Amino acid sequence: MRVINKVLMLLIALVLIIGGTLFGMKHWQSRTDAQTTQSKAERHVTMVVKHDGKEKTFKVTLKKGETLLDLAQNEKREPKMSVTADGFITEIDGRAQNQVKNQYWVYTVNGKQTSEAPADLKLHSGDRITFELKQF
Incomplete structure (x- = not known):
C-alpha cells in the first residue's frame, strides 16, 4: 500500500x-x-508639412535606427524630399525653400525645437516631426 x-x-x-x-x-x-x-x-512617425497656409499630414513607416536624413533620402516614401550633399533638407512635397526670399524649412520634433542635423536625429516610433517653411 x-x-x-x-x-x-x-x-x-x-x-x-x-x-x-x-x-x-x-x-x-x-x-x-x-x-x-x-x-x-507601432513602428511609424507622423510628419506634418506646413507652407502657404496649408498643412499635410503623413504617416511614415519607420525602420529601427533610422534618422531624419534616412527618411528624407528614401524616394519611395511620402512626402518626397530633396536633400543637399551636406544633408540639408531643401524641398518637401514639391515646395522648395527660397534663399532670395529668405524662406527655409525648419522642423520640430514632438513640438520641440531641435538643433540636431537630420543625419544625427535618430527617430523613434510615435515621433511627430513638423516641417514648416518659414521666412526669416
Whole structure:
C-alpha cells in the first residue's frame, strides 16, 4: 500500500510539473506574439508639412535606427524630399525653400525645437516631426 501511495504521489507531482510547464510555455508564447504584433504596428512617425497656409499630414513607416536624413533620402516614401550633399533638407512635397526670399524649412520634433542635423536625429516610433517653411 505504501509503495502504491508513493507511486501515485510521484505521478501526481509529475503531471502537475508537466502541466505547469506546458501552460507557462503557451502563456509566454502568446505574450511574445502580442508584443511582436504591437511593436510592428507601432513602428511609424507622423510628419506634418506646413507652407502657404496649408498643412499635410503623413504617416511614415519607420525602420529601427533610422534618422531624419534616412527618411528624407528614401524616394519611395511620402512626402518626397530633396536633400543637399551636406544633408540639408531643401524641398518637401514639391515646395522648395527660397534663399532670395529668405524662406527655409525648419522642423520640430514632438513640438520641440531641435538643433540636431537630420543625419544625427535618430527617430523613434510615435515621433511627430513638423516641417514648416518659414521666412526669416
